[in-house]
Amino acid sequence: MLFVNVCVILGLFTPVYGYKILGLFPHKGKSHYDTYEPLMKALVAKGHHVTVMSHFPQKKPLKNLTDIDIRTGDYLVNVINLEDITGSRLQRYLMPPFLAYVGYGTCSEGLSHANFKNLTNSGHRFDVILTxxxxxxxxxxxxxxxQAPIIGISSCTIMPWDDFTVGVPSNPAYIPNSFMPFSDTMTFLERFENTxxxxxxxxxxxxxxxxxxxxVASGYFSNSLPNLKKMAANISLMLVNNHFxxxxxxxxxxxxxxVGGIHVGKLNEPPMVS
Known part of the structure; x- marks a missing residue:
């Protein structure tokens, strides 16, 4: 009888193996973070402890999710018209420099933020990082x-420069640049412009x-110019919100x-029609 009671008691305890996960999302675009937030919450629901650094902390605290707020100003909400990407040729060629300009602001503001520095100096350890x-x-x-595995994640098809960074073959003869309005069957002139x-x-x-x-990074970490491309090429995994x-x-x-549709929650069943 004692043996049975011990077995019952032990059966009430279920071991939980949770990882310490860091999610770093420094871009100010709300639509981007809307892609990553469901994944972070799903990891919390699986029993992991998640630390998220972003411009969009939870409005209501969530158990096992620690927000690190790096807000420095207004969000990027309703400031980019998608027609600028699918508009004229000039707009398509201006978009990459514009994204670079936004990225430079993300670097200078994020790396200098007090909350980012506090995390850097805290000595926290993480088992895996998503960025x-x-x-x-x-x-x-x-x-x-x-010294933890780094998983890259993108809210859309990855940028052309990331193709080469993470080792995705990008033959311009039949793979159109994501900024161009071409298909996989291009004329000679289209292939030339695509290249x-x-x-x-x-x-x-x-x-x-x-x-x-x-x-910018060398100024905050007191070292010589880091080889960021080499670090990016050594990521363990790339999750892309896209579908073939x-x-x-x-x-x-x-x-x-x-992982196209990763941000889509549980759909409601349509009402029964009598």
């Missing part, structure tokens, strides 16, 4: 100190994103996982 890959990589220099647009985006990344980001049914066929490495 956005969009228009800057300057935060990777700090994340590297945690030029890839080269242009790589130039924007090198001179307006990577080099400025390295300079919405884009054109292309080869993808095994660490590139499409």
């Amino acid at each position: 956005e890959f969009f228009n800057t990589e300057c935060f990777l220099n700090d994340l590297n100190r945690y 030029i647009s890839y080269i242009f985006c790589l130039g924007v990344f090198e001179f307006l994103i990577d080099i400025p980001g390295r300079i 049914s919405f884009t054109f066929p292309r080869p993808l490495p095994p660490n590139y996982i499409e």
Whole structure:
């Protein structure tokens, strides 16, 4: 009888194996964070302790979710018209430099924020890190100190410069630049412009994103210019809010996982019609 009671008591205790997870989302765009927030909450629901650094802390505290607020000003809400991306040729070529400009502000404001510095100096350890890959990589220099696997995540199809960073094949002969209105069957002139647009985006990344980001990061971490591209290339996984049914066929490495619709919650059942 004693043996049975002991077994019953032990059965009431279920072991929980939770990880300490850091989510770093320094971009001010609310639509971007709306993609990542459901994932962070789902990790909390699975029993993990999640620390989220962003501009959008929870309005109501959530158990096992620690918000680190790095707000410095207004959100980027209703300030970018999607027609600017799908509009004229000039608008399409102006968008990469504009994103680089926004990314530079993200670096300088985020790295200098007191709450970011407090986390950096706190000595906290994390088992895994999730961070956005969009228009800057300057935060990777700090994340590297945690010696934890880094998972990149994107709220949309990744930027052309990230194709080369994470090792996604991008042959401009049949893979259209995401800023261009082409399909996977292009004419010679379209292929030529598609190639030029890839080269242009790589130039924007090198001179307006990577080099400025390295300079800003070196100023806050007291070291020589960090090799951010090498750090980005060593990420363990890339989660992309995209789906092949919405884009054109292309080869993808095994660490590139499409998670289109990750931000969509549970759908309500339609009412029964009598």
